Amino acid sequence: MWNTEMNKHYLHDVLVVGSGAAGLTLALSLAQHAKVAVLCKTLVNHGSTWFAQGGIAAVLDNQDSIDAHVSDTLIAGAGLCHEDAVRFTVENSKAAIEWLIQQGVMFTRESGSADYHLTQEGGHSHRRIIHSADATGQAVHSTLIEQVQQQPNIEVFEHHVAVNLITQADTNSRKLRCTGAYVLDSQADRVDVFQAKVVVLATGGASKVYLYTSNPDSASGDGIAMAWRAGCRVANMEFNQFHPTCLYHPKAKNFLITEALRGEGAYLRLPNGERFMPRLDERAELAPRDIVARAIDHEIKRLGCDCVYLDISHKSPDFISEHFPTVKARCLEFGIDITKEPIPVVPAAHYTCGGVVVDNAGRTDLKHLYAIGETSFTGLHGANRMASNSLLECIVYAQSAARDILHKLEQIDVPETSPQWDDSRVRNSDEDVVISHNWDELRRFMWDYVGIVRTHKRLERATHRIKLLQKEIAEYYSNYKVSSDLIELRNLATVAELIIRSAHERKESRGLHYSLDYPDKSPIARDTILVPTNFASQDIIVSKS
Known part of the structure; x- marks a missing residue:
């Protein structure tokens, strides 16, 4: 240095x-x-x-197999998984877990046994999820x-x-x-x-x-x-994965309400108290995650309401306290007693x-x-x-x-010199409110137009908005010193554009991408690959001057 x-x-x-x-x-x-x-x-x-x-999926049990894990993953991926990548990952899963154990990770064991406890989650045909209680991460x-x-x-x-x-x-x-x-x-x-x-x-x-x-x-x-x-x-x-139930509260940024509540009989209700899942799917609240997320999104957009409600208050307080102590305690921090009242929830973006x-x-x-x-x-x-x-x-x-x-x-050699950062022609910002306003606008129109359910009209609106926003951000970035918030806003705008462009190109509904204009799955599965104008694998003519 x-x-x-x-x-x-x-x-x-x-x-x-x-x-x-x-x-x-x-x-x-x-x-x-x-x-x-x-x-x-x-x-x-x-x-x-x-x-x-959650935990980490790996083939650790004699009753399980690499082929079974590969098959489950391919099915969940709706025809777009690369089988070579899936097999490569699964074949190395046991070694990955063994390495983590060598590092000192304390995974949960079976009661009174030296064996590790394995659980089963949606999409898996075997118990193969090794975990550390409910806080594996x-x-x-x-x-x-x-x-x-x-x-x-x-x-x-x-x-x-x-x-x-x-x-x-x-x-x-x-x-x-x-x-x-x-x-x-x-x-x-x-x-x-x-x-x-x-x-x-x-x-x-x-x-x-x-x-x-x-x-x-x-x-x-x-x-x-x-x-x-x-x-x-x-x-x-x-393909953005949405979790159906995230706590909706101005001070609760990212607390998930576990799907186990629905597994134990919790109902999803509209603001007027009416259940809506039974009329949308025969499995009601126990339908798969993507179906429940789309149903909630549909009702929020249809009614123009902020959220729906997850209600387990019909169960006894003792039952709730025994099975969901973490959820109960967290909700109480925000003044919500889940033994007496429903939990306000919205779907939440979960995985890219x-x-x-x-x-x-x-x-x-x-x-x-x-x-x-x-x-x-x-x-x-x-x-x-x-x-x-x-x-x-x-x-x-x-x-x-x-x-x-x-x-x-x-x-690999290290270049003798490296270009320095030049901020000699920029100044300190006196209007950081522009960043917060653009940040809020970006996240709101992405939620409304490029969220769980898409349409051509919504994507067109998002395209128009992101072009205007990127122009403002580029001007701001060029004239003012960078800050953490500005860096993140600039990156989010770039990613938003990539998501919108990718969604535009997919003329079907598959997996996590659901379009009302193209509700059927195409018989041919293709990846959406975007190539930048300065594609790095092109030959670059190096100046010798």
Whole structure:
């Protein structure tokens, strides 16, 4: 590391943007052989991994099989999963779990037994979900953080927000390569240069593009947007998974109301107290997640109401306290006694199934740039992610990327110079209200027009809005110093455009993409792949002047 007058300049072997399960797994897998920097937007334990309640799907039982797990995933993906990616992930699932156990993750065991307790979730034909009570993400994330803190070769930078990737000419080919990133130190209010032989994007998904989401504030699609701007293809951005029941309260940002309430007899009601699921599906409240989410969305739009209500108050208080102590306690914090009154709920954006196109080693279209976890598009999830395959993907692809990086790291040189960040012609903003207004408008029209149910007219409206918004954001970005909020807004606008374009291109209803204008599934399953004008795999003529 060395200082310049304007900024700091850091040099590492590998720069990891993101500190969730994927990013920390990769860092730990490299730590014995490389110097690694890990960037965190806020604190290292913030992010979607920490809040994951479910478990990790893996073939761990003798009654289960790799073929069964593969088959279940292919069915859930509605014909769009890449079978090679699914098989690669599942075949490495047991080794991934064993590695986590070696790191110290305390998974739940059977009562009075040394065997691990496996549960079964929607779409799975066997019990194959290994978990740590109902807080698996926290157990995994906290363990990985502890391990990272013990590694002298891993340097963690909290409150550091990546702005843009740095690309330079590659001396060994006619293409560009990624050599680092411009990074905002949000506490020092300064943009620094992080240079590295290899850059890995592990920034999570983009669910914050929607008004209601189960994700933390950090899920703003940063890695997807940066990779797109750098010339990488993205795929299947129209497939956004929505959880049916998220607590609707102005102070409750992202608390999910578990589906187990409906499993134990809770009813969904309109504001007037009427049940609506029985007239929409014979399975009523026990219909699959996507059907329940669409039904709630339909009633909210039809009535113009803010939310619907999930009611379990007809059960005894003792039953509710015994089975749902966490939900009861959390709702009481907001003045809602679920033993006496219904819970206001809305569907919430939950998972981004598309992302940056990668291969089985996590390699993107740009040389020396990798993407792993929810940021990437591996082909595993298809048109609908099957429960508990997401954390598995994080571990498997992080380890695969690490193996590929280690194989070539010694052959990669570091450029002698790196372009510096120039903010000499910008000034401090005196109207940050513009950012908050644009942020709110973006998330509202994405929810209304590009949400659970789409139409051609809604997508046209969204297209018009996003063009106007991007013009305003680009002007603002060009004239004022960057801030965390501005960086996230810019990235969200890019991701919103990608989602809208992808939804426009899919003339069918499949998996998580439901269109009233095209309600049937096409007999031919195709990915939606968007190619940027500066596609990184094209030959770049390098000037020798």
